[in-house]
Structure formats: C-alpha cells, structure tokens
Amino acid sequence: MMLSRNILFGGVLCLLVITAALISFLWTPFDITQMDIPNKLQKPSAAHWFGTDHFGRDIFSMIMVGARTSLAVALVAVGIGMGLGVPLGLWAAANSGSWLDELIMRGNDLIFAFPSLVIAILITAILGPGAVNAILAIGIFNIPVFARLTRAGALPLWQRDFILAARVAGKSHARISAEHILPNVANLLIVQGTIQFSLGILAEAGLSYVGLGAQPPTPSWGRMLADAQTMVAFAPHLALIPGLAIITSVLGLNLLGDGLRDYLDPKIRVMRS
C-alpha cells in the first residue's frame, strides 16, 4: 500500500527536525556560546541563514541545538507516560471491575482534573526550573492518557477467544497482558505517542517561555521566544523563527500521527484498497 500524504509530509517534517538535532551534536554553523556583539540583531543573510540574536549568536545554530532540547524533553516525557501508564492500563483491564481497576481509573480522572499547565508550573517552581523538572512535570500528565487508552483498548480484547485460549492454557494475567494484549494495543499507543510527543514539545516551549524550562546556556525554542519578546518591534525574525521551528515539529508529528492512525487501522486500510 502507498504511504499516505500525511505520513510522507509529516515524516519529512519530523525527519528535518530530528536530523537538525542529531547534526548539532557534531557540527553547527557557528558556536552558540560565542557572542559577537558587533554583529547583533542581523537580518537573515548568506552568512547567518536565520540572522543573529541580541548577543550576535547565530540563530540557525541555536535552532539546531534547541531542537535537541525540545525533542529530548518531549521524548522522555512520553517515555514516562508510556512506562507507567501502559502497565497501569493493562493491569486495570486485566482486573476490570475490581477495586484496583476503580482506584487506577479514579486516580487518572483526578490527574485529568488538574489544570496541567498550572501544575507543571507549580512543580517546576517548587523543584526549581530546569529541563529535568520540566520533563517530570510534562511526563506526569502523560501517565493517565496512556493508562486510559491502554485500558480502553485492552478491555474488549479480554472477551476474545484467543485470550480465552491463553487462559485455558494456564497463562497468568500478567503474561497474557504482555504477550497477547500489548501487541494488540501497540498501534493505538504508537499513534497516541506521536500526539503526546507533539503536545510535549508545545508544553516544553511554554514552560521555557515563562523561564521554567531548560536554563541558559542550553538553548531552547521557548526561551528564544521569551528573549525575543522585548525586541519583536525591531527584530521580528527573532520571534518568527523559533515559532516556525515549533510549528514545524508539532505539525510534522501530528500529521504523522494522523497518517499512522489511518495506516495502522485495518478497517480503513480495507476500505481504501
């Protein structure tokens, strides 16, 4: 089957950002810690593709390194959400109707009730600003998302014959969950993973913007925007470019998620072919 336009376009955008982040480990056009005051606030040019900031640093290089921060924070936050949420969801589904199931799901409802941004700000304010705490603050809110999704996907599976067969064969709930349920909800998790990943990038940008994310000298798109705010009148490119970088990665991930959902859903695939 042909890959859909969404997957192709989204994939290309994601690849662009990931490549920029990876290359930045080895090479950036300029040293991002190097100030060059005489060349500050330059418009985009052949020497500085995206121009320079108020310290004369090359914005293209900062965007490359900033991609690293964004991707790392969002990726680990998704990892936390999946790592804890999926087992909880599997557990709840395997013991559906029990007090354990009830406890896990009500706990999830509660996390949902908290305004995530406010709590994330609270956590980073109390634990101190920084990338690691931003990851924690974002990751916590990923847990109920994956727990709910896993449980919802797993519940109907428990009624199926192949699970019954596995139970008759004497497999434990835990083993059935790992060997039979998990592979069948993996598609759902992959799609949700890309969406949470994009939300994580937005959240990281928001936290960095208000000064609670990655701290200097680690470049971050959100903080570049915060720095740009007072200079937006005479140097709009300072605000424009980090914003476009965020949009590129979020758009890429969302398109990829949408495309994968269609691609991985057998019902839609049959309909198309």
Next chain:
Amino acid sequence: MLRYTLKRALSLGLSLVVASLVIFFVIEVVPGDPASFMLGLNAQPDTIAALRSELGLDASKLERYLAWVGGMVQGDFGTSYTYRTPVTEMIGDRIWVSLPLALYALTLSTLIAFPAGIYAASRRGKPGDMAVMGATQLGVAVPNFWFAMMLVLIFAINLRWFSAGGFVGWEKGIPAAIKSLTLPAIALALPQSAILARVMRSALLDVLGEDFMRTARAKGLTRRQALMRHGLRNALIPVLTIIGMQFSFLLAGAIIIEQVFFLPGLGRLIFQSISARDLIVVESVVMLLVFLVILVTFLVDLAYAAVDPRLRSRT
C-alpha cells in the same frame, strides 16, 4: 436523574477532597519548611521562627490542612504573606479579568469552529473540506503564546489598532475593557477553535450515516435542511462536552497568555506569587482553578445526562 446527580455530586466532593490533599501535600510537605522557603536562603533563624508562628506552621500538618480547607469552605482563603491582604480579595480582583477572558475566547472559538466544522462536513472529501482540515492542523500546531506575539507585532505595533498589553479595567467602560481583552482572546481561541472544528466535523459525519438522516432526506428535505434541522442537533452532544472541557482549559490555560499581555488575571497572580514565594496565594488559587475545572466537568456531565437519558443508567 436524582440518583445520578447525587452519585456525581458525591464523586465531585471526593475529587475535591483528594485534590486539596494533593495540593496541600505538594506545596507544604515536599519542599520542606514553607517559612524558610518563603524567606530565602539568607534568612535568620529567628525571622523564620517568627514567620512560622505567624503562618500557624507550628501546628500539626493535619490541623493546618483542616484550617486551610475549613477557611476555604467559608470563603476565607487566608492572608497573602507578601501583600498582607486577604487572598479572597486578590482573587476577587483578578477573576474579573480571567473569567471574562475565558468566556470571550470560548465565544470566539465557537463562532469560528461551528461554521468551519459544518462547512467541512458538508463538503466531505472535497477541496473545501481539505482546506478547513489543513487549517485546523496548522491551528493545533501553533503555540498560542507565539501566536499572541505575532498578533501584537501586527495589530499593536504595526497597525496600532490595539494596545500591546495591559488591561484598562472595567471602570473605563465595557467597550474599552473588551478591546483590551481582544488580542489575548483571539490568541487563546485559535488552537481551541481548530480542535472544536475537528470535533464538530467528525460528530456531524457520524450523524450523517444514521437512519434518521436517511428518513429526513426521504421525506423530502434537502441535504442542507436535513443537516441543519436533524444532524446538527444530534452532533451537538459530543461538541458540548468538548466546549465544557475547553472552558476549564481556557480558564487555567490563560496563564501564559496573561503573561504575554501583562493582564492582571489569576495566571499572573500565580506567577507573581510563585516568584514572591507567597505559598498561601499559590495554594489557594490553584485549588480554586481545580475546583472550577471539576465543577465544570460535573455540570457538563449533568447536562449530558439530561440530554441523553441512556447515560444515567450506565454509571
């Protein structure tokens, strides 16, 4: 319906109790001593001790928790350490910025999303649908604080139609006050309207396949008439749920937008209190926001059950 309401109310109460415990735990227990946290690293021990007794920190944790919750139930949120004014008063001032802003943004978002969603659903698979869906993809991907900066750049700095920030206050007249909330409301509304338009479209498309829609067409209604009279009404249920969720999101999510526009709302109050280490204010405002979110969810649940009787028996 009464049984259902009582059951939901019970779970509302329970959620509030647990939420208050979590907030209390996070703020008062985890970082160690609130008094030394408030006064910073260089504080003298006797200053810390004085503040401790002033804040009532020498009492046990349980007593303090009960005093805090008991006060809130009676509308007393305590006294701000930094400003020495009752927190209730501070919230009272700010909520008249945050609440209208959230309502304004929600109205805008609905006004954009409904026509967009209906249009896309009625043109399913055609260029018009693709254009709307493409626009919503972009709308979801744009960080609202960045969009806010772009709005300021275009409409405040270049065109000078609006001021770049600040709130004139309701005493300057409703039009002036609304004008100063307009750019923030647009910035908040854009991503929300993109989400809402997508929900509207898919809800309508689900309904379009139903039997009663075929009946409506069979009795002679045009596609458009059937959509407006029968489709829309049935598609509204999921859409209303999302609107309810969005309202609570807008209320709490305005926190960064308020920062961009220097609006004296609840979000800014939280930020100022965090940097001033004014924990009592932080604690109370966060609790208030959580309360509002849980309350809105509760009301949406009830409205949902009132519209759709099947839901009452299910839970």
